[in-house]
Amino acid sequence: MAVAFQDYYEILGVKREAADKEIKSAYRKLARKWHPDVHTTGKQKAVAEEKFKKINEAYEVLSDPEKRSKYDRLGSNWHNGQDFQPPPDWGNNGRFYSSADFPGGEGGFQGTGGFSDFFESLFGGGAFGHTTAGAGATGTRRRAHGPRRGQDVDAEIELPLEEAYHGVNKTIQLSADAVCPECGGAGTKERGFCPRCGGTGQVPDTKTLEVKIPAGIRDGGRIRLRGQGGEGTGGGARGDLYLKVRLLPHSVYTVKGSDLETEVRLLPDQAALGDKVRVPTLDGPVIMTVPPGSHTGIRLRLREKGLPANDGQRGDEYVRLVIDIPPTLSEEEKQLYQQLKELRKK
Ligand SMILES: [Zn+2]
Numbered sequence: 001m002a003v004a005f006q007d008y009y010e011i012l013g014v015k016r017e018a019a020d021k022e023i024k025s026a027y028r029k030l031a032r033k034w035h036p037d038v039h040t041t042g043k044q045k046a047v048a049e050e051k052f053k054k055i056n057e058a059y060e061v062l063s064d065p066e067k068r069s070k071y072d073r074l075g076s077n078w079h080n081g082q083d084f085q086p087p088p089d090w091g092n093n094g095r096f097y098s099s100a101d102f103p104g105g106e107g108g109f110q111g112t113g114g115f116s117d118f119f120e121s122l123f124g125g126g127a128f129g130h131t132t133a134g135a136g137a138t139g140t141r142r143r144a145h146g147p148r149r150g151q152d153v154d155a156e157i158e159l160p161l162e163e164a165y166h167g168v169n170k171t172i173q174l175s176a177d178a179v180c181p182e183c184g185g186a187g188t189k190e191r192g193f194c195p196r197c198g199g200t201g202q203v204p205d206t207k208t209l210e211v212k213i214p215a216g217i218r219d220g221g222r223i224r225l226r227g228q229g230g231e232g233t234g235g236g237a238r239g240d241l242y243l244k245v246r247l248l249p250h251s252v253y254t255v256k257g258s259d260l261e262t263e264v265r266l267l268p269d270q271a272a273l274g275d276k277v278r279v280p281t282l283d284g285p286v287i288m289t290v291p292p293g294s295h296t297g298i299r300l301r302l303r304e305k306g307l308p309a310n311d312g313q314r315g316d317e318y319v320r321l322v323i324d325i326p327p328t329l330s331e332e333e334k335q336l337y338q339q340l341k342e343l344r345k346k
Contacts, residue, residue, distance in 0.1 A: 002085050003117040004116070005083070006054070006058070006119070008058035008061050008062050011058040011080075012030065016076060023059070023063060024063065028188075028191070030051075030055045036049045036052055057115050057116060148232060149239060150237065152230070153228075153242070154242050157170070157172060157213075157244070158248050159248065164217050165216065169211070170212075172208070174208075178202065180196055180201050180203045187200055216307070218258070222243065223242070224241070224243075225242075226240050228241035255307065258307045258313075258314070259316050260282070260306045261318045261320060262318070262320070266323050271290070272293065276290070279317075281305040283305065286305070288302060290321065296322050297320065300318070301317070301318055
């Protein structure tokens with residue numbers, strides 16, 4: 001299929017041997033002049049959009065050394081609008097561009113119809129790896145490249161153990177980069193860097209989300225929030241947001257896989273004679289039997305008081321005994337210890 005040849009040099013009004021700087025400045029000048037936002041009345045706007053589209057396409061090719069050299073291989077004998085058919089050995093290269101390559105704005109020139117058939121025949125339609133949310137020129141690619149799903153985004157959420165175990169509804173704030181509203185993601189404004197984003201084309205943005213944390217999620221577990229990821233392009237669905245759970249260190253429990261470990265302090269007499277003691281578990285305190293003659297370091301197991309395990313079972317809670325004397329002793333206690341001491345001397 002023949003397509004109309006586009007003379008990109010002519011469109012930008014530069015010579016074939018123009019330096020990058022000249023091309024850039026010619027482009028800027030024309031883009032300012034023909035930006036559709038500047039032309040508001042119906043007919044003028046349509047003309048401006050068409051011009052603007054061509055200017056952007058020309059710049060897209062001539063500002064990219066790879067594309068420019070490929071384009072230059074066609075030679076200088078072609079004229080604007082001439083019937084053109086790419087040579088049969090003309091392979092498409094798959095360069096991925098960043099959004100910063102594309103000037104313009106979200107509201108500016110969307111839907112003006114994408115690149116020309118000529119461009120497509122030279123550089124192909126499959127060469128776009130455009131995933132940046134709301135990036136500058138995505139709108140212009142809509143018809144040419146079809147819907148593209150937004151990127152999946154990873155984030156972390158820190159949870160206390162109890163919330164992970166019981167499940168909880170959380171309001172979280174996510175910071176993400178959004179397209180700069182000042183320059184529409186171009187990073188440039190007038191002749192310099194955009195003052196709002198400093199030339200990056202993106203500004204920090206915060207969004208608030210309600211998240212339901214399912215009961216029993218473990219450290220490293222992921223929660224998928226459908227449609228909360230990067231914006232799709234060309235009517236494509238939004239990507240998903242994956243929240244990775246990080247358990248906060250706990251004052252009472254140490255998490256070891258699906259098992260929990262905790263420590264219980266006993267008095268020497270409790271350890272010597274055995275006792276029933278109150279031990280915290282995630283389901284509330286339980287009474288645990290300490291056998292007589294227990295010593296420091298012994299671990300007692302509370303079956304299935306740990307965290308849910310992968311196999312549907314539940315981990316255990318291990319209670320490590322620490323034998324200690326109380327920080328202060330009453331007179332009576334002192335006397336009793338004294339008696340015990342005397343007893344040993346016999
Ligand atoms: Zn900006």
